[in-house]
Amino acid sequence: MRAAQTASRFLTGLLVVCLVIGLISNFTSSQNWVAALGVAILTAIGWWGLPKLIPAIERLSKVQLFWLAGSGMAVMVVLQIAVIKWLPVTVYHDPLRVLDQAARMAVGHTNWKITYFWRYPQNVPVAYLLSRWLKLTMELGMSVNRGVHLLSMLLLDGMVLLGIDTAWRVSRKKHLVVGILAFALLSPFAYTYYLQVFYTDLPVMFVLLYMMRTLVLWRRRNWWQRSISGVLLVVAAMLGQVTKANMIVVLPALLLASLLMWGRRQFKQSHLLVPIVLIALGIGLSFPLSSAFDKAANFTRQSRYEFPITEWVAMGLNKSSHGTFNTKDVKANVKLRSKAARNQRNIKVIKKRLIKQNWGLVRHWLIKLMVLTNSANILHWYNGGMQEAPGGYLRHAPVISGLVAISYQVATCLVFGFIIKRLLVNQMALATTNNQVALIVILTTLGYLAFHVLLWEVEERYGQVLVPLSWLLLMLLPAGDRKEIKTWQKWEVAGAGALALGLAATTALGVNSSGQTVTVTAQRSQLSTQYGAKPIDLKPGNQITQIVKLNGTANRISVQVHAKSKVEVTLVNLISGEQYVLRQRDDEFDYTGQVAAGAYQFQILNTASTAQKVDIVHIPHYRMAPYPMNNQGRVYQNTSLIYWFRNEREADE
Numbered sequence: 001m002r003a004a005q006t007a008s009r010f011l012t013g014l015l016v017v018c019l020v021i022g023l024i025s026n027f028t029s030s031q032n033w034v035a036a037l038g039v040a041i042l043t044a045i046g047w048w049g050l051p052k053l054i055p056a057i058e059r060l061s062k063v064q065l066f067w068l069a070g071s072g073m074a075v076m077v078v079l080q081i082a083v084i085k086w087l088p089v090t091v092y093h094d095p096l097r098v099l100d101q102a103a104r105m106a107v108g109h110t111n112w113k114i115t116y117f118w119r120y121p122q123n124v125p126v127a128y129l130l131s132r133w134l135k136l137t138m139e140l141g142m143s144v145n146r147g148v149h150l151l152s153m154l155l156l157d158g159m160v161l162l163g164i165d166t167a168w169r170v171s172r173k174k175h176l177v178v179g180i181l182a183f184a185l186l187s188p189f190a191y192t193y194y195l196q197v198f199y200t201d202l203p204v205m206f207v208l209l210y211m212m213r214t215l216v217l218w219r220r221r222n223w224w225q226r227s228i229s230g231v232l233l234v235v236a237a238m239l240g241q242v243t244k245a246n247m248i249v250v251l252p253a254l255l256l257a258s259l260l261m262w263g264r265r266q267f268k269q270s271h272l273l274v275p276i277v278l279i280a281l282g283i284g285l286s287f288p289l290s291s292a293f294d295k296a297a298n299f300t301r302q303s304r305y306e307f308p309i310t311e312w313v314a315m316g317l318n319k320s321s322h323g324t325f326n327t328k329d330v331k332a333n334v335k336l337r338s339k340a341a342r343n344q345r346n347i348k349v350i351k352k353r354l355i356k357q358n359w360g361l362v363r364h365w366l367i368k369l370m371v372l373t374n375s376a377n378i379l380h381w382y383n384g385g386m387q388e389a390p391g392g393y394l395r396h397a398p399v400i401s402g403l404v405a406i407s408y409q410v411a412t413c414l415v416f417g418f419i420i421k422r423l424l425v426n427q428m429a430l431a432t433t434n435n436q437v438a439l440i441v442i443l444t445t446l447g448y449l450a451f452h453v454l455l456w457e458v459e460e461r462y463g464q465v466l467v468p469l470s471w472l473l474l475m476l477l478p479a480g481d482r483k484e485i486k487t488w489q490k491w492e493v494a495g496a497g498a499l500a501l502g503l504a505a506t507t508a509l510g511v512n513s514s515g516q517t518v519t520v521t522a523q524r525s526q527l528s529t530q531y532g533a534k535p536i537d538l539k540p541g542n543q544i545t546q547i548v549k550l551n552g553t554a555n556r557i558s559v560q561v562h563a564k565s566k567v568e569v570t571l572v573n574l575i576s577g578e579q580y581v582l583r584q585r586d587d588e589f590d591y592t593g594q595v596a597a598g599a600y601q602f603q604i605l606n607t608a609s610t611a612q613k614v615d616i617v618h619i620p621h622y623r624m625a626p627y628p629m630n631n632q633g634r635v636y637q638n639t640s641l642i643y644w645f646r647n648e649r650e651a652d653e
Contacts, residue, residue, distance in 0.1 A: 022373030237282025385519025394552030
């Protein structure tokens with residue numbers, strides 16, 4: 001029993017250390033020192049001032065709380081619609097490829113035209129599920145744009161509502177309800193990545209919140225409520241695991257939590273056996289379900305393209321990129337002709353990197369943890385900038401993007417700080433359902449962190465799984481305002497903070513004083529030639545055109561054509577007739593120089609005597625740019641060139 005109690009407290013302390021490192025990562029990773037200082041000061045003010053608002057919030061009546069939550073959600077939805085309508089972004093990389101295949105399957109095309117899914121077959125079920133949704137929304141008369149945005153809003157706003165409802169049911173604390181609402185309404189959380197780009201992160205966050213909510217409320221429900229919840233729990237676990245494979249960390253978390261509760265003679269009284277078994281069942285059923293989705297999507301795996309799991313382990317050990325996705329590692333695997341050869345190569349690389357790093361491996365892990373817990377770049381995840389940035393935004397773009405980063409970092413740091421305090425003052429007696437489920441949440445959080453830090457590659461967005469888990473810990477653990485934090489615990493926090501500060505000072509993760517690139521107008525969605533995307537043939541003497549509008553000045557322009565294509569690319573001002581000739585560089589044509597705001601037209605002319613290749617992108621019923629592509633007088637509404645207008649600004653002296 002004592003060993004189980006010691007283990008519980010050790011795990012709690014370990015999470016405290018991880019969150020403190022996350023705090024320092026957010027304090028020290030900003031556009032400049034002013035922004036970094038702003039994050040620290042605003043967080044400190046929040047830690048001091050927000051608890052003082054609790055008495056006033058708790059005096060609200062239930063009716064007032066209901067209207068406050070309803071009004072807040074309504075305002076959030078209005079703002080989301082405004083963002084979708086007036087600030088659309090150009091989606092690229094994995095989410096775009098998944099969306100492209102889903103749109104094709106939704107209209108009945110079951111062929112697989114690029115090699116991307118053969119390399120990453122784990123995304124086939126995601127594409128298939130998304131295609132079923134898009135098929136439904138198309139039958140309702142919606143475009144792919146509207147269908148995918150509606151899905152994002154349903155999941156995102158549904159998650160916020162689920163968090164609010166769970167906070168009330170679990171804690172009856174009005175300030176927690178208001179806190180979750182404020183996190184969503186006042187931070188970039190509900191208006192940036194999760195709203196504008198649909199991918200696997202948001203569905204899994206929703207599933208995790210639902211599963212943990214079901215665990216904590218299970219004991220309160222009667223037999224028929226448990227029956228319905230049990231079915232939904234299995235379905236949620238299946239879909240969550242199919243959507244994102246790293247949700248598998250929930251299984252060891254449940255097992256270890258069960259052993260710790262059994263060791264402290266609390267497992268039987270917890271009544272958690274049935275829901276735990278149901279979650280395990282759902283995760284187990286996800287594997288045959290994934291195969292069924294492959295078959296339904298007419299997908300056959302091609303091992304000669306597929307990457308082995310050792311590829312992600314090798315990238316996770318790449319010191320030069322801090323364990324993040326590494327293009328050089330990917331290209332080295334692509335050159336090999338079989339999965340077995342790639343696996344053999346990766347094993348050699350893994351061994352070499354482990355031997356080379358030696359004790360430096362611990363430092364590397366800590367740096368990966370700082371990447372994983374940082375939230376500064378939510379504005380840029382999987383999007384290439386706005387399709388047509390408004391003039392007002394462009395005039396203040398560095399300030400606005402800085403404020404977006406700062407506000408989300410502050411929100412993240414506030415949550416981390418309040419959780420740290422709760423973890424420090426609670427003894428984790430495991431005598432209540434709240435504490436028992438809190439232990440499961442703690443272990444799940446540590447499981448995600450350990451999986452990416454010790455084994456896998458990391459990205460900032462992977463750490464966003466902490467958002468629903470953090471909400472749950474705030475609900476489940478009492479604040480303990482009257483309990484004193486022990487001296488050794490203060491030293492634990494100080495030591496972790498000093499270690500993280502030292503790492504930030506000696507790596508490239510710290511304050512970024514380099515110049516900033518502001519996207520003026522862009523259409524960067526593409527399927528990529530590396531995955532076999534097919535260009536079109538432009539006949540001799542034929543011309544492709546596309547209108548673009550700039551609401552601000554750009555000093556660098558590029559349009560992707562195709563490697564070795566012999567064409568002329570010109571940008572023409574539609575009012576003055578002024579022309580800008582772009583110069584070829586590999587597969588792109590570039591122009592460097594001031595281009596004023598206005599309406600322009602790309603003109604790609606084949607002056608050769610043979611057909612020339614031009615890279616374009618076409619997705620059924622999906623509008624990627626404000627203006628369509630024109631090929632010899634024929635307009636293609638859902639087709640576009642691949643271009644990027646930006647203003648590259650030098651760093652301040």
